[in-house]
Amino acid sequence: MIDRLPITSVCVLLALVGWSATVPAESVTYADLAPIFNTRCTLCHAGPSAPLGLALDSYANVIKGSTKGPVVRRGDPAVSELIRRLKGSSQPRMPMTGPPFLSDEEIAKFDAWIQAGMPEGGVSVAAAEPAPTALPRADGPVIYTHVAPILARHCAKCHSDKGLMGAPPEGYRLTSLEHTLSSVDRARVVPGNAAASELVRRIRGDARPRMPFDGPPYLSDDEIDLIVRWVDEGARDAQGNPSPLPxxxxxxxxxxxxxxxxxxxxxxxxxxxxxxxxxxxxxxxxxxxxxxxxxxxxxxxxxxxx
Missing domain, CATH: 2.40.50 (OB fold (Dihydrolipoamide Acetyltransferase, E2P))
Structure with a gap:
């Protein structure tokens, strides 16, 4: 029983409990983080269309950062934009396919890695293969997780806070399910009715100007079809629940x-x-x-x- 232990033993016990919840900084390398980058980040952040040029598919690219500068600051996780996005202290919170977002334990690993000076670790993981684009099963519904990478690669570069055009055009953000479905000023997505959804009409070219604004190239037919299916099937969230009609x-x-x-x-x-x-x-x-x-x-x- 803890109430029978000497006070010094209780203090030692509490210290050990606190220590066990912390990831030792010197033990974490990029090799430990590569699988997380690969499964949770490279759906969007890989290749020439990575948002703001931020590719997270190799050690060199993580260190390089985005067109706006580094996203990790050696020895200082508190000011590292990567950490701020993972924790949600900077918006939009990442990964864009969340929730669920990264666990506290996973975020602690990134924190410890930066604190330790961002060691690379094993050379074999310096260029991890990006995860394949998430696709729905043939017999399953389309959910937000399937379309979020498309929106991140093609749309969020402008339709986000501090995007390529500054403020998001007409205040419309495409950085989360909540923002995509927002009808504060007007509805751009009508769950169950893609033909009435301005988002769909813009990416198909029914409405002018066609989006994305810097196209061509525009979205591929397969990408458009996936978004159309998503809306027509109720604009389901990551758990498969249909979104309410506005x-x-x-x-x-x-x-x-x-x-x-x-x-x-x-x-x-x-x-x-x-x-x-x-x-x-x-x-x-x-x-x-x-x-x-x-x-x-x-x-x-x-x-x-x-």
């Missing part, structure tokens, strides 16, 4: 008028006081302003030729 949220649809109340085949529900400007006819490129109804369809409040 009922009543405003939204914007750009495209070609393809019928009296349709845009590129997307059927609209005209509002009682629908406003039509500039006399659009079938084939015209138009902008629709409206709201998300409880069944995921679009109530059009204004249609105008662009």
């Amino acid at each position: 009922v009543g949220a405003t939204l914007r649809v750009h495209g070609r008028l393809s019928g009296r109340w349709a845009v590129d085949g997307l059927q609209l529900q005209p509002a009682a006081r629908l406003r039509v400007d500039k006399s659009p006819v079938s084939g015209d490129y138009v902008e629709v302003r409206g709201r998300v109804l409880s069944d995921g369809t679009v109530e059009a409040e204004r249609i105008r030729r662009r």
Whole structure:
């Protein structure tokens, strides 16, 4: 019983407990971290399209950092951006496919490695093979984990805080599921209805300008199809749970008028006081302003030729 131990023994016991929860800095090398980088980071941070040029697929690239500078500071984990992102003290928290994020034990290893001066360790792990892109099983649903690497590689470079264009365009961030589904100003994703989702319409080129803004090249057909499936299947989170509909949220649809109340085949529900400007006819490129109804369809409040 701990209450029968001498006070000096209790202090020693507590010290040992505290010590066991800490990773000895001198024992951690890049060789120990490479498997974590490989399984949790290189889905996005590898190859020429790595966000901000930050490749985390080799020791040399980790030390090199991003186009904005180093992400690890030798001997100083507190100011190392890598640690700040893993802990969430800098946003967006990484990896972007989380939650779940890295465990406290895994983060402690990175912390200890930087504190120890970032030793490389085994030469054989200096260039770890990047993890393959996550794909859904043929009989399984598409979840956020499957599409997050695509958004990170192609979209988050601008649609993030302090991105290539400074502030995210129109305040829209694509750095987490919460931000991707945000309808604070308007809904860009309508779970269950990809055709009504501005995100989908932009990457397909239905809406102008097509995204990503620095394309071509744009997303591949397979990448687009995966995002379309994800939205149509309910924009499921990493655990496979469908996301709620943003009922009543405003939204914007750009495209070609393809019928009296349709845009590129997307059927609209005209509002009682629908406003039509500039006399659009079938084939015209138009902008629709409206709201998300409880069944995921679009109530059009204004249609105008662009």
